[in-house]
Amino acid sequence: MSDQSCVYIKKEWDIVAARQMGRDIATQVGFKTVDQARIATAISELARNIYLYAGAGKICFEAIETVQKKGITIKATDEGPGISDLAQVMEDGYSTSGGLGAGLPGVKRLMDEFDIISKSGEGTTIESTKWLR
Amino acid sequence: MRIPILKLHNYLLISIQTELDDKTAIQFQEDLLEKIHSSGATGVVIDLTSVDIVDSFIAKVLGDVVTMSDLMGAKVVLTGIQPAVAVTLIDLGIHLQDVPTALDLEQGLIKLRQELEE
Numbered sequence: 001m002s003d004q005s006c007v008y009i010k011k012e013w014d015i016v017a018a019r020q021m022g023r024d025i026a027t028q029v030g031f032k033t034v035d036q037a038r039i040a041t042a043i044s045e046l047a048r049n050i051y052l053y054a055g056a057g058k059i060c061f062e063a064i065e066t067v068q069k070k071g072i073t074i075k076a077t078d079e080g081p082g083i084s085d086l087a088q089v090m091e092d093g094y095s096t097s098g099g100l101g102a103g104l105p106g107v108k109r110l111m112d113e114f115d116i117i118s119k120s121g122e123g124t125t126i127e128s129t130k131w132l133r
Numbered sequence: 134m135r136i137p138i139l140k141l142h143n144y145l146l147i148s149i150q151t152e153l154d155d156k157t158a159i160q161f162q163e164d165l166l167e168k169i170h171s172s173g174a175t176g177v178v179i180d181l182t183s184v185d186i187v188d189s190f191i192a193k194v195l196g197d198v199v200t201m202s203d204l205m206g207a208k209v210v211l212t213g214i215q216p217a218v219a220v221t222l223i224d225l226g227i228h229l230q231d232v233p234t235a236l237d238l239e240q241g242l243i244k245l246r247q248e249l250e251e
Contacts, residue, residue: 016154019186037186037217038224044188045225048155092226102189106225 006060007047009078015047018059022074025061029072030132038110039072039130045103046076046126052097054080054123064129071131074111079123086118136161138168144245145172145207146238148180153187158194165198169207176245177202180238182213192227199232208248210234212241 005025007018022043026036043059050057057078064071083089090108095101104126108114111128118124134157139146145168151157165177179195181187187195199209210233214222222229233248235241 012155016152034217034220037221040186041188041221100189100193102225109224
């Protein structure tokens with residue numbers, strides 16, 4: 001059983017739209033305030049990365065329900081320049097944009113599962129899941 | 134979208150009650166520095182009671198505005214940070230250690246008075 005909705009990231013305001021939609025879905029799944037904030041923050045980081053580094057892309061949400069557990073998966077996809085050194089971007093404090101460098105390592109800590117696939121010149125796909133406890 | 138900045142004696146009071154997008158945050162940073170300059174305020178309280186998400190960008194803008202105001206000679210206290218926001222900031226690895234904070238507006242004003250020794 002799954003249900004998917006997406007927000008296209010083209011302009012700055014889409015970052016807000018994405019985290020609002022994600023928070024709504026997280027609320028429907030049954031997440032409480034702190035986890036709602038974690039999920040919304042993770043979406044904000046992923047959406048901003050798309051906006052800053054790829055220019056455009058999309059964020060999709062999926063409410064997952066299996067027999068044992070429920071959760072939400074965020075999938076961020078872009079066709080931007082890709083990330084050449086994945087180990088480096090997962091380091092705390094690494095940033096090429098003058099930011100805090102908290103984005104991707106932060107998302108990994110905010111969520112439960114985190115997968116990143118990136119090819120130079122082809123784009124980046126990040127899939128991250130939070131399970132309801 | 135502009136965030137209103139209120140003047141009360143030597144202080145500036147700001148309550149952020151809107152969903153903070155990047156542009157609004159940057160605009161606020163500029164507006165606040167301008168207002169400190171034009172009003173001669175010595176203390177600023179930024180109340181975040183209604184803010185339910187602070188990501189790394191907003192955290193950087195807030196941290197920067199505290200440092201920038203300090204450079205100009207005005208002390209800033211952040212108040213009303215929600216439990217969920219505190220948790221996510223630490224998850225993000227953002228500690229805002231040099232930023233003065235207080236539980237609410239009232240405590241924030243007390244803290245300002247102490248810092249400014251008034």
